[in-house]
Amino acid sequence: MTTATAALDSTHPYTLRGIMQMLGLSRHAVQGLVDMGFVRPERSPGPGRPWRFSFRDVVLLRTAQELRAARIPTRQLLRALRRLHKALPHAVPAGALRIQAVGDRVAVRWGGTQWDAESGQLLMDFSAAAAPAAASVLALDGRSRRRPPSAAPEPLSSAADDAAALYAQAEALEEPDPAAAERLYWRVVRLAPRHADAYANLAFLLCEAGRFAEALAVCAQGAACCPVAPLIQYNRAVALEALGRVDDAIAGYQASLALDASLADAHQNLALLYERRGDKQRAIRHFNAFRRLAPHA
DSSP states (O other): OOHHHHHHHHHOOEEHHHHHHHHOOOHHHHHHHHHTTSSOOEEOSSTTOOEEEOHHHHHHHHHHHHHHHTTOOHHHHHHHHHHHHHHSOTTSOGGGEEEEEETTEEEEEETTEEEETTTOOBOSOTTTTSOGGGEEEEEOSOOOOOOOOOSOOOOOOTTOOOHHHHHHHHHHHTTTOHHHHHHHHHHHHHHOTTOHHHHHHHHHHHHHTTOHHHHHHHHHHHHHHOTTOHHHHHHHHHHHHHTTOHHHHHHHHHHHHHHOTTOHHHHHHHHHHHHHHTOHHHHHHHHHHHHHHOTTO
16 A cells, blocks of 8 residues: 555545445435535545545535435535535535525524525524424534523522522523523522533533633533533533543543433544544444434434
């Protein structure tokens, strides 16, 4: 094996045949996305110079597959992906994107911005606008996680100061007023130091705001009080990854999976980290676990 071939194997480990088998895509579908430049495989130096794909390519191809599964018409899908490709710098990692099919539209979130992929028009938060049954969602970022919201909370009485009521109000305020939600979560953990969900949601808010060092401190406090809370471990790993502490992030994701092996996002993030390291076997194992757990994610 030549040095060039070995280098390509580490960065672009997937063959066209492997992609077709893994994702269930036809050669024609892959060819179309390559032709439009949405994915950029490298040519192998071997006979016939076959394509080799990176893990980023796999994620983007799977995005197209999931949008197609959401019954987005092919012409509209390709038009949206073409505009998306032009709008994003090539250096943006696949893990930084969230792409959703909401009704008959393709919506994209990158950083704090959300827009319609076809028209380019900025959008309000589409995650709150569509019922889960109506949207096929592919989460491509290493975002933090929160406990799913509980049923609609009752208004908080001025006299009520118990942890459960404060937690319900904090959940309701996360979208309209995250700063107020943060203050309430702090009150919850002071009143109920073993309230694992409050620590997880507080860490989620801090990660979303880019305050990763503070999120780490919250997770450390939460883990000390709630040692078997998988979302606390997961959010800790997200913060560590954002701070560039890859070894610690890998250990954190593994710790979250040891507590709850069904955390699909932990498998996905581990796959991305292992792929970055060139550990193809572990990357594929966790990517396959993610696909099993979130077939329509």
